[in-house]
Every structure is written in structure tokens, then in C-alpha cells.
Amino acid sequence: MDFQQIGALDATYYMNTFGSRTPVAFERGEGMTLYATDGTAYQDFMAGIAVTALGHSHPVFVAAMTDQVQKLVHTSNLYYIENQAKLAETIAKHSCADRVFFANSGAEANEGLIKLAKIYHHKKGTGRYEIITLRNSFHGRTLTTVAATGQEKYQKPYAPLTPGFVHVPINDMDALLGAITPKTAAILCEPIQGESGVHPLEEGYIQAVRKLCDAQGILLLFDEVQTGMGRTGKWFGYEHYGVTPDAFTLAKALGNGIPIGAVCAKQFLADAFSPGDHGSTFGGGPLATRAGLCVFEVLERENLVQHAADVGAYFGERLHELGAICACEVRGKGLMLGVEFVQPIAKALQTALFEAHYLVGAVGNTILRLLPPLIVTRKDIDGFMDAAKQALAALV
Numbered sequence: 001m002d003f004q005q006i007g008a009l010d011a012t013y014y015m016n017t018f019g020s021r022t023p024v025a026f027e028r029g030e031g032m033t034l035y036a037t038d039g040t041a042y043q044d045f046m047a048g049i050a051v052t053a054l055g056h057s058h059p060v061f062v063a064a065m066t067d068q069v070q071k072l073v074h075t076s077n078l079y080y081i082e083n084q085a086k087l088a089e090t091i092a093k094h095s096c097a098d099r100v101f102f103a104n105s106g107a108e109a110n111e112g113l114i115k116l117a118k119i120y121h122h123k124k125g126t127g128r129y130e131i132i133t134l135r136n137s138f139h140g141r142t143l144t145t146v147a148a149t150g151q152e153k154y155q156k157p158y159a160p161l162t163p164g165f166v167h168v169p170i171n172d173m174d175a176l177l178g179a180i181t182p183k184t185a186a187i188l189c190e191p192i193q194g195e196s197g198v199h200p201l202e203e204g205y206i207q208a209v210r211k212l213c214d215a216q217g218i219l220l221l222f223d224e225v226q227t228g229m230g231r232t233g234k235w236f237g238y239e240h241y242g243v244t245p246d247a248f249t250l251a252k253a254l255g256n257g258i259p260i261g262a263v264c265a266k267q268f269l270a271d272a273f274s275p276g277d278h279g280s281t282f283g284g285g286p287l288a289t290r291a292g293l294c295v296f297e298v299l300e301r302e303n304l305v306q307h308a309a310d311v312g313a314y315f316g317e318r319l320h321e322l323g324a325i326c327a328c329e330v331r332g333k334g335l336m337l338g339v340e341f342v343q344p345i346a347k348a349l350q351t352a353l354f355e356a357h358y359l360v361g362a363v364g365n366t367i368l369r370l371l372p373p374l375i376v377t378r379k380d381i382d383g384f385m386d387a388a389k390q391a392l393a394a395l396v
């Protein structure tokens with residue numbers, strides 16, 4: 001099928017939740033490169049929104065997935081699953097978590113996380129059920145994760161939402177203290193807000209939040225759906241802050257494109273789930289958990305977490321050069337980067353880069369968002385910078 005035919009089918013049959021997308025459909029990928037239906041090669045600086053950390057068609061990943069599909073794809077959680085047990089062990093050994101539950105997406109993992117926090121307080125009889133999250137956060141598209149998400153535009157049409165969520169401004173300790181009540185069960189946040197334009201939490205803020213939670217019996221929960229699995233130059237975003245959450249979620253890069261989510265908790269909190277309290281048909285199936293095991297294996301074998309820190313620092317430095325063409329602020333850690341321009345040119349720059357065969361994201365009219373696969377090289381970044389400078393200079 002050519003692109004026109006795909007677009008026509010989409011316009012007729014697919015629900016119009018995504019509006020007019022970037023006008024391209026991809027047929028195959030290799031490393032940093034995606035090939036469109038007409039054969040045009042694009043350099044992928046979005047990694048499917050922080051998902052394909054190993055790049056496209058990584059040979060070790062292809063071999064693992066092929067082998068697993070040939071052996072076994074699904075059995076259900078009525079039976080024990082070797083890959084599930086091994087991936088839970090691997091996550092626990094790499095993180096502050098002791099136990100893991102697998103879901104199928106970031107939103108579903110966050111649902112599990114919120115349920116875990118609520119059932120913990122329910123079983124302890126604390127009477128606490130409110131969850132404080134941050135303004136401009138993004139936690140998913142299910143009704144409860146939309147309620148958790150601190151953005152009215154996602155909430156309005158779906159009222160009434162799950163009650164019990166309170167939103168406070170990011171990095172504002174006074175606002176947080178003002179929102180705490182005897183009903184506060186947990187504080188949930190992304191270490192770096194991604195979807196709203198790459199806004200890192202401040203170290204002092206997170207450390208103060210951790211202290212506050214310890215002092216008041218409040219759970220600290222991190223949504224690491226985007227920041228997890230090496231994206232920020234450490235395995236998990238919380239490692240930048242010298243604190244550990246009581247539980248956190250993963251998704252996106254954990255499966256490198258095979259859908260999977262994970263609720264990862266310290267023992268005392270994980271113990272709140274008893275048999276029957278939570279579950280999933282697909283969650284933690286043999287294929288998705290094999291994908292997760294393969295992602296850990298390749299990230300380790302190719303030292304990609306350290307690589308993300310190194311090339312991410314290089315990329316961040318080079319992005320400052322754009323400021324000579326149009327004033328901007330560069331934010332983020334590792335390979336989770338955003339550039340906020342003083343002029344409303346982000347969408348036009350995204351389009352110009354697409355025409356130069358680079359895929360990037362834009363948040364609103366001012367923020368460019370960059371989430372390349374963790375295999376990106378300095379040479380790839382140099383190529384991107386040449387294209388970005390040329391495109392930006394033509395716009396201002």
C-alpha cells in the first residue's frame with residue numbers, strides 16, 4: 001500500500017483521536033533509521049515517544065522475539081511463567097524495588113500503582129485515600145490516570161473522574177504542604193515531566209518531599225514510564241536525586257515496542273496486594289517479558305545507560321548552539337531533552353526537520369522534544385545539529 005491509500009483508509013475507518021498526523025507511514029526500520037512506504041529514510045529522534053531504546057530491528061531483539069514467538073506467546077497468569085519471574089528478578093536487582101507486577105502499558109501500570117497505594121492504606125485502616133500529583137504531569141489516558149494527570153484539557157470531557165486527586169505546582173514545597181491533609185495517601189510524580197515539555201523536578205524538592213512522606217506516613221510514588229530504563233543516563237530517574245520511591249512504574253522502553261508495563265514496589269508496600277486484589281490476562285506474558293529481559297541484556301551488554309549519559313551530555317551542550325539563532329532554554333537529562341524557544345516556532349521547526357528527514361517532537365508552539373534511541377551516536381547528533389541549525393535559521 002502506498003501512503004495515499006493508507007491515509008484514505010485511516011480517514012474512513014480509524015477513530016479520529018489523533019487528528020492529522022505527520023504525513024508518513026513507515027514500513028521498516030534499522031537502528032536510527034525508519035524507511036517510509038516510498039523508501040525515504042528518516043533519522044528517528046523520537047524513538048516512538050521514548051520506546052525503541054535499542055533502535056529499530058536490533059538483531060539481538062529480533063532473534064529473541066522470533067525465538068519466543070516460535071516457542072510460546074501466551075498462557076495466561078493461571079500458570080507460572082519463567083520469563084515473568086526472571087524479569088521481575090532483573091528489575092528488582094537493578095532497582096530499589098523488591099517485587100514487580102506486570103501490566104500492558106504505562107497507564108495500566110499507573111492504575112496498578114494507584115490501586116496498590118489505596119489498598120495499602122485501606123488494609124492498614126489509615127483512612128487515607130487522596131493522592132497528590134503535579135500540575136502539567138501526564139500519567140495516562142484511562143479514567144483514573146486522566147484524573148491523576150494534572151492537565152485540565154485531558155479531563156474536562158470525562159467528568160466526573162475518579163475522585164481523590166489533588167494537583168499542585170511542580171517544585172513548590174509550600175503548595176505541596178498546603179495540599180496535605182489527614183487523608184493524603186501518596187504523592188505521585190514523574191522525576192522529569194515529559195509530555196508537558198521536559199520539566200525536571202529539583203533535587204532539593206524531591207529530597208524534601210521524601211522527608212515529608214517519611215515523617216507523615218505518606219507513600220512516595222514515581223511514574224518512571226518515560227524516565228526509566230536508561231533514558232536519563234541512569235537506569236531509573238530517581239537515581240539522579242539521591243532518594244528512592246516506595247514504588248514506581250515502568251513501560252515504554254521496557255519492551256522496546258512490545259507492549260508491557262510494570263508496577264515495581266518495595267516489600268512493605270507490595271505486601272498490600274493479596275491474591276485476587278489485582279490481575280491481568282495479558283500482563284507479564286511470555287513474549288512481553290522476554291522483550292523486557294532482552295532490553296536489559298542489550299542495555300547492559302552495550303553499556304547503553306552510560307552511553308545515554310555521555311552522548312546525552314554532548315547533545316545537551318550542542319543544543320545550546322541553537323540559542324545563537326533563536327534564544328532558547330535547553331532542559332532535561334541524558335537523552336530526554338527539550339528546547340524551549342522564546343519564539344513560537346517549535347511546530348514549524350518540527351515540520352522543517354521532517355522535510356529534512358529528521359523525526360522530532362513538539363510540545364505546544366515553543367518546545368522541541370528530543371528522545372532518540374539510546375544507540376544514537378555523536379555522529380548522528382552532529383548530523384541532526386546541522387539540519388536543525390539550517391532549519392531554524394530559515395525560520396527566524
Ligand SMILES: Cc1ncc(COP(=O)(O)O)c(C=O)c1O
Binds near residue numbers: 049110138140141251
Ligand atoms: C510519564 C508517563 N506516564 C504514563 C504514560 C502513559 O503510558 P501509555 O501511553 O503506555 O499508557 C506516559 C505516556 O506518554 C508517560 O509519558
